[in-house]
C-alpha cells in the first residue's frame with residue numbers, strides 16, 4: 068500500500084483544521100511532523116479552508132481553491148467539521164465531498180487500547196477498514212409530496228469495483244498482522260443484493276488474477292452489523308481486521324473507539340491510490356472547543372498513520388512511540404482520558420519525547 | 424397505547440417458534456402465560472410455522488396459512504429465525520415480512536440492567552423505539568451489470584406518515600416515564616433529506632392537532648447514530664427513550680443489549696394499531712440450539728410486554744416480577760449470564776415464583 072518515497076524531494080502537506088477543536092488539534096499534529104522532519108524530505112505546509120465556519124463566511128463549506136490546492140499536495144490533514152442542527156440550503160459535509168472528490172476510497176481506523184486504563188477493559192487491537200465512497204454516502208436523495216404527506220428516498224449504492232478494492236486493502240492489512248483474521252461486516256439477511264454484492268466481492272479477492280495464493284493464510288469470517296456491535300462490546304478481542312461498507316464502518320469504528328477510553332485517541336487515514344488524508348475520528352466537539360483541553364492524540368496519530376502510509380516508517384514509529392509513552396507510563400492525559408492536562412501540555416510532552 | 428381488554432372473551436395467541444433456540448424459548452413463554460391465566464380471558468394457543476426450517480421443507484419461509492391464521496389471532500409470539508449464509512433464491516426473512524404484512528410499525532425494546540451484575544456495569548434503563556416498516560427494510564434492491572462489474576442499489580424509504588406514527592408512540596412512552604426524555608437518533612449530517620424528514624416529523628408530533636400540549640413536559644434531544652453508539656457504551660444512563668429509523672434501531676438495540684449482560688434477557692414487541700407480536704431480540708443461536716441451555720427470559724419478558732400492551736397489566740406484572748426475582752436475588756441463570764442452569768430450570772423457577 069505504501070507509495071514509493073524515494074522519488075519525493077519535498078513533502079507538501081495540506082492542513083484543513085476546519086471547525087471546533089480541529090483548530091486546536093491540527094496545529095499539534097503539524098508540530099509533531101516538524102519534530103520528525105529529519106526523517107522526511109523538505110516539509111511544506113499549506114493552510115486551507117473548509118467547514119461550517121467557512122460556509123457561514125463564504126457560502127460554501129468546501130471552497131474550490133481548497134480542492135485545487137490539495138491536488139498540488141502530497142497528502143493532507145483534516146480536523147473536524149461542525150454541522151448545522153437543521154438542514155441549511157447549500158450546506159453539505161466537506162469531509163464526505165473530499166473523500167469522493169479525491170477518490171479516497173479506504174478509511175482505515177486502527178483502534179488500540181490505551182494501556183493506561185487496561186485493568187477493567189479488555190485489550191482491543193483491531194483495524195476498521197471502511198469503504199469511503201459509496202453506500203448511503205452517495206447522497207442521492209429525493210423528496211416528494213403525496214396525499215399522505217412527504218416521502219423521502221435515498222439510494223444505497225454498492226459496486227463490485229469499490230467492494231473489491233476495499234477488500235484488497237483489508238486483505239493486505241490482515242495479512243500483515245499476526246492473527247491474519249478478516250471479518251466482513253454486512254446485513255445480507257436483509258440487504259441480500261447490496262450487502263450480498265459487498266460480501267461476495269470481498270470474499271472473491273483471494274481468487275483474483277495476480278493474487279496467486281497471497282492471501283491463503285488469511286482467515287475470513289463474517290458478522291451481521293447488529294451482532295458485530297453487540298460482540299464488539301462483549302468480546303472485542305475476537306476482532307482483528309474488520310471490513311465494512313461505509314455507514315456500518317462509520318458506526319463500528321465509533322463503537323470500537325468507545326472501548327479504548329476515548330474517541331480522542333483514534334486516528335484514521337482516508338487513502339486513495341494517489342493521495343492520503345489523515346483525520347482524527349472524533350468530531351468538532353463544540354462543547355469543549357476553544358478551551359485548550361481537546362485531546363491532540365488522535366490528530367498526532369493520524370499524522371503518523373499518514374506518514375506510514377507514504378512510506379516514512381521511521382518518522383511514524385518515532386511519533387507513535389512518543390504518543391504511547393505519553394499515554395501509558397507518563398500518563399500525561401487530557402480530560403477525556405481522566406487527566407487534567409491541556410492540549411498544549413500533552414503535545415509538548417510528546418514533542419519532548421520525540422526530541423530525546 | 425393499550426387496546427381495550429374488556430370486550431375480549433378469549434385470547435387467541437399465535438406461536439411461531441421458527442428456528443434454533445426459538446423452539447426452546449417460545450414453549451417457556453407459553454408456560455408463563457398459562458401460569459397467569461387466572462388474570463386473562465380464556466387463552467387459546469395456535470402453533471404456526473415459519474423460518475428457515477420451514478423453507479427447506481416447504482419452499483417458503485412464511486407459509487400463507489401462517490399469515491392467514493395470525494389474522495384470526497389477538498396477538499402472537501415469534502421465536503427467532505436462522506438465515507442462510509449465502510443468498511438462496513426464494514428465501515426472504517419471515518420476521519421482516521410479518522412486520523410489514525401485519526403493519527406492526529413499532530418495535531419497542533426495553534433494555535434494563537440485570538441487577539445481578541450491577542457492580543461493574545452502569546445501570547441501564549432505556550427503551551429503544553424502532554420504526555419497523557421502512558428504511559432499508561423495504562428491500563427494494565436492484566442489480567445491474569456495467570463495464571466495470573456489478574452495481575447494486577437499495578432504496579431507503581422514510582415517510583412523514585410512518586415517522587409521525589412512530590414518533591407518537593415514542594412520545595407516549597417518554598411521557599409515561601419519570602425522566603420524560605426522548606432522544607431522536609439519525610444521521611442527518613449525511614442524509615439530510617431522509618433523516619431530515621424523520622427528525623422533523625418526530626419533532627412535529629407535539630404540535631399535531633389533538634395533542635393539545637400533552638407532550639409539553641417531554642424533553643427532546645438528538646444524537647447522530649455513530650455518536651449514539653459511542654455514548655451508549657460510555658454513558659448509557661444519559662438515555663431514557665430513544666426513537667430511531669429501522670436500521671439504526673436494529674443496531675442501537677443490540678448495542679444497548681450488550682450493556683446489560685446478555686441479549687438473552689431483552690424482550691421486544693412489534694406493535695401495530697390492531698395487532699401485537701412479542702419477539703425476543705436475540706437470534707436463533709445455532710451454536711447452542713438443541714442443548715437445552717438457551718435463556719428463556721427474553722421470550723418470557725416478551726410475553727409479558729405483549730400482555731401489558733394488550734392491557735393485561737396485572738398478568739404482565741406477575742411475570743416480570745417473577746423474572747426479576749429469578750435473575751437477581753435467586754440468581755437462577757443460564758450460561759449467557761454466567762450461570763449454569765438449563766432453560767427448563769430457569770423457566771420452572773419463574774413459574775414457581777408466579778404460583779407462590
Ligand SMILES: CC(C)[C@H](C(=O)O)[C@@H](O)C(=O)O
Nearest residue numbers: 160162163317348612613649
Ligand atoms: C462528519 C461525518 C459526515 C463523518 C461520517 O459519517 O463519515 C464522521 O462521522 C466520520 O466518521 O468521519
Ligand SMILES: CC(C)[C@H](C(=O)O)[C@@H](O)C(=O)O
Nearest residue numbers: 256257293516518519673704
Ligand atoms: C433477523 C433480522 C432480519 C432482524 C432485523 O434486522 O430486524 C433482527 O436483527 C432483529 O433485530 O429483529
